[in-house]
Amino acid sequence: MKKPLALLLCLALFAATVAAQGNVFQVRYAGGSVPSTVKPDDWKNSLTVNSDVIQLKLKDGQEININPKDVKLITHSRHASRRIGRYAALAIVSPLFLLGMLKKNKQHFIGIATETADGTKNGYNVQSKNEQYRALMTALEGVTGLKVEEEVEEKKKDKK
Secondary structure, eight states: OHHHHHHHHHHHHHHHHHHHTOEEEEEEEEEESSOOOSOTTOOOEEEEEOSSOEEEEOTTSOEEEEOGGGEEEEEEEEEEEOOHHHHHHHTTTOGGGGGGGGOOEEEEEEEEEEEOTTOOEEEEEEEEOTTTHHHHHHHHHHHHOOOOEEEOOOOOOOOO
């Protein structure tokens, strides 16, 4: 009886420790109010979402702390593309590479707009990994109390 209880207490303590650290997401810093020397294709940046602070740590050493109460807008946009040229060139080697043209490359961008009590407005744009963007949006919605606004890509079709 003592061993299962001790195991249960250890698991509860471990869960409390992990939950206190918040949600950490690997992101690309795509730009914003803070100039950075980080390349836009670098995934070595992290965004930590806690109830106290949203912290963006950039690879070049900068730390951006955002108070969740200062967040005024959260947006999500998706960019999809196909790598036609690459697969067309590889099709010369093997026709099976033509199937690669059917695959879409999806990128998820999340924008965070803030306004402090003194009226200072800032914005940050990050790219999230495909398997993490929903969790990141849910975490941001949870700490800010705001709903993520979806930006819809306009399709370039002529309506006749």
